[in-house]
Amino acid sequence: MTHDLRTRPDIDGDGDGDGDGSRELWERLARVEERVRRAVAARHAVDPDPDDPYRGQYLTPEAVERILESPSTFLPIANRDGPTPSAPSPAGGRLGRLCADFALLPLDVELLLVAMAPDVDARFERLYGYLNDDLTRRRPTVGLALELCGQPSAGAGRFRLAPAAPLVVGGLLEFAESESPLLSRVLRVPDRVTAHLLGDDEIDARLLGVARVVEGGRVPETEAAAPLTRAARAANPLVYLLNRGGDPIRPAIDALASAGLRPLVVDVAALTASPAPGPLTRVLAMEARLGGAGIVLGPLEAMAPQRPEQARLLRELCAACGGVPLFVFGTGGWDPLWSRESPLLFTVPSPAPAQRVREWSWALAHAGSAARVDMADLPAADLTEAVASYRLSADQVRKAADVAVRMAEVERRPLRADDLRVAVRAQNGAGLERLARRVEPAVDWTDLVLPEPTRRALGELALRARHRDRVLGQWRMRPGGGRGRGVIALFAGESGTGKTMSAEVLAAALGMDLYVVDLSTVVDKYIGETEKNLERIFVEAADVNGILLFDEADAVFGKRSQVKDAHDRHANIESAYLLQRMESFDGIALLTTNLRANLDEAFTRRLDVIAEFPMPDERQRLALWDRCLGTELPRGSDLDLEFCARRFELAGGSIRACAVTAAYLAAETGLPLTMAQVVSAILQEYRKLGRLLLESEFGPWLGRERLDGARPTTFDDDRRPTTGGRPRP
Template identity: 35%
Template sequence: MTTGNRSWAAANQRRLAAEVTALELRLRRYASLPGGDDTAAADAARHACDEAAAALPGPSALDVVAECFGLGAFERDVLLLTAADELDARIGEVCSVVNGGVHDRPTFGLALAALDEPHWSAITPEGPLRAGRLVDVGDGRITAAPLQIDERVLHSLLGLSQLDRRLRPFAVRVVASDVLLPPSLAAAADRVRETWVTGRTRPVLPVILHGPEPRDLEAVVAAAAPGVPVYRVTAPDLPADPADLDTFARLWERESLLDRTVMVLACRDGGAQERRAVTALLERVDAPIVVTAPDPVILPGAGVHLPVGRPPRSEQRALWRSVLPDPVEADDRLTRQIDDAVTQFDMGFADIVHHGTADTGPSGDSLWSMCRNSSRDRLGDLAQLIEPRARWHHLRLPAAQYTVLRDISAQARGAAKLQHAWNSAEGHPRGLGLSAMFAGPSGTGKTLAAEVIAAELRLDLYRIDLSAVVSKYIGETEKNLRAVFDAAEKGGSVLLFDEADALFGKRTEVRDSHDRYANIEVSYLLQRMESYRGLAILTTNMRSSLDQAFLRRLRFVVNFPFPDSAQRADIWRSAFPAQVATSGLDPERLARLNVSGGSIRNIAFHASFLAADADEPVTMAHILRAARSEYAKLDRPFTEVEAGGWS
């Protein structure tokens, strides 16, 4: 139970001690032990109980437990008897005498004989003492078996709020934020609070919250239950054995009565296995439970479904201003940086509060980097992060392709600012998803161009290998793609889907279910690319194999041609960093090597190692040796025309 302040705790313990003393005198009187017939002592004990009750601000913990579990007067005294046995050694002395020295624990037989208004139903398995796991009955005959109070219940009677030790491996305390929720999340918290039945009326309807930010969902629950312990339990961690799940359910139901505890039952993906686990628990527990998931989870029975998205950009902007330690209003530069970050990054409430109130909280130029790093955590296991080091001057492309890449960068830069206006405009219901196809032979600069654009936008670049994402199992491809887009949505990262041929081949006639689902996978990817608020780039080495209907749905298609002799010479001129010593290199002669830009970089890299090992500058001879190795790797003949005059 929620204990309140220290004065209540001290008064509660005085009241419990007084009741234990009075009970001990009653037991001595029953057992005809010394002190049992001391009327003055009995009167003094009753008077001490009355004084302690009058000094207690509110009901005692024992009275609260009795009310919550529906204990009658006799059942309350039985619970007090088992607690007194733990708190006062004199109770054990009396019990030992009554039990003939067999053991010094209280028994139900003693309770029936010594306490007022006794009844047998108090000890039945369906009775509140045992059904609520308040008292355990030992082995042997019911009346002679020792009774023992549960440790968690004893702590509660003493005014100590501690989660049952058997639940701790499953539960993590949710700490409420000191920062007020923004209006959108506060409204969701009000809705959750409204669904809960006031007082102790049963049953309690489960609430299902779904949204992209798990910690925001927890913040909503914590705000809906102020001053109440809230714990997160992850659905996959629930006990699988039905008997263990029953025990878990009973213990948790007891927690909800003792401390009004609320459970956040967190689903990771809301899949079939998680739904079965959640349903099994909800069927066993009658307590306030909030199920959270990234998407709506359909569960049997009644429930309240509430979507909780990230705060709108206006609330994110106000939240940053409230949590940053610097006086934002007095710093126009920081205000502009907040506006830029909010425009690009869709941050949740918990993330903003965490980073804004940290000791090393963001300020100035670090705000953008902090938001980008926060978004990076979501994609770490789903894709390969490419550090965008290349810049525009590294590209060697015809003017037409160069111009289109500039246009892509410009549109990506302005998309975040125009997103709201165009999304709400008629004729553009799918939003401003920016998609591009980079087509061309291997090594012609497709990935390099993606790096350049990501660097220009100051965004992360993630490479997703479609050959690894595509699954032979029906529905798995869409699940994998969805995980990628959902994770990237927060920061608008640049997504590079390599080997698009694995998914975007020409649609074939639907002859069986595999053909039908293959087309569904392609349609799903295109739909997500259209709704994705960042830039998604597909690459392919075989444009001719792509369906023209799919190409029409892409915003840009850029052809990366195989470099001609002049372009290869230009690539060779910039192939070696200024720090690498070279001697006698002839870009025009090197351009005779009929290879792509990627192969040129490989040859230059290999030649640099050869020269370093020989402790001499890179020469044409080193490049010739490296070129022969590259050609062998490509399984191509190294012609005399290409190597003529080198040695």
């Protein structure tokens, strides 16, 4: 060797080579190097052919004699250098903290340093190959590590490498060639442990995409953070946060930060989807100890702990995190089988509106400062109104704020409230889209033509959606009984009266997407399957900022009947399940029906708003005709919309269909829309609806249509429709 580890590299650039208190580490590694030098010299002194290139591939009689003359494995090995391996562990620096966090003995530290030496200095690879009598084995075996630490291979030192020993349980040492005898197994230190001791604080590469460390500024401490901080410092820091409509991640992060720990937030979906989630739990616990972190895990229901393999995974994680603060959150109860110790239970209520606005303000300010976007043009009142109806976790708020700010930055304009609404919709998962049809709202209040009572009912529904957290959560106006904080409304009226369009307008006003449930994917002929399908929809909808629309709801929410056979009994069970599930639903659900009388009366009691959609009167029909024909379609001089509104009693949906049909007829002629084309479209709609064609409604247009129906329609040179050789009026 031409140099040794006593010439330490300058890790932190301050000229003393003491990167983050690593002086002790380099001194200890230098003593390991001295022992290796002495071991190599002792081996070389009795080796008849130290330059043999085929070493380890055959065994000569002389080698057998040397093995027989070697010291007994049951006697301690003479100390080859001054300092003994039983010297006290260092009190400071990363090595000292490692000893304290993993409960290591002095011998454990020596074994760790012997195994880590090849990762720090490549010369140790060849030296260990020589000492192993096999140049292909360039790391220390268990037997060689014990020898270098002055321990007999059959002594108590080998038990410091047992499966239950701190070095192995903590993940600081790994074994290769596990099928070999213990003394022949190769020791290896994970790269993350070596990097940590050398001053690196980056998260373990095996946890990328599974966990992330939350750094940087934080919002002011919440009310729940004080007792949670004391829980994080407790002897058994296992905490379960029961989510009741709030954001459990934020108080957990605040509590860990207040306790002086780095929050390590785990993506449950990525953890369970990993090919080997069991080993990852041990890596996660090791990372938390190395980095002085606490773990935040949830939501627990995404882990599906009711399944045996997932329950076992959760139990392994709780066991591996012994002594590490572990905050688990979910909406259900905690099963004692999931951990050896019972957790401390805290309930996370729904946040107050002021707290939610502070979350958004902090996230927007943080994102805006990085993107250099002016936040002054977004008044506090607009921010409060824009985010009032959303229920997002702290991570979702951070992501939505970042998206909104980047949208404003790309377009080089100040941030607007519409940017927040678009960014929130981008956080909705795709799970509900597999069960319902997503509709992005493209209409607003100006597109609605409704009577005043219906408009007031819709306004009340929007008001309830915006302030439900304050009224139902903060003021507790719906206590007990497992009731949720959802808003349920019924839209009742004939087909085409604007029920679905009103749902779309309401979604646009709240800045949400509309999810229309296709009942063909819900109703199942097999017993119990309909309830399972509905449960999947409700579970997915609870995590989405959207409005759930059950169109033609009487097909599912029908009246319970007298039980005459098994079919009636199971049909009543479906209705009873829906009654309970709708009451515990935390989102916004709209039911539409053409036949309100078919709905069970028990549903009516659980509805927050009932909006009646009557057939439009003459004034409303005139407004509908004008709206549906739009402003871009050219209109002829003979077009009489007042006649259409007065004579034809059509719903808004039918008027829109007539307007579209008439527009196609006008497009074919290339001329402005005429009254004849509008009446022709109305006649087609009447036939489609199965209604009688009465002279009292159509007047002279009905006779003209009958006359025209007996003559072939052709086109003249100007592409004008003609009948019997004469142009139509």
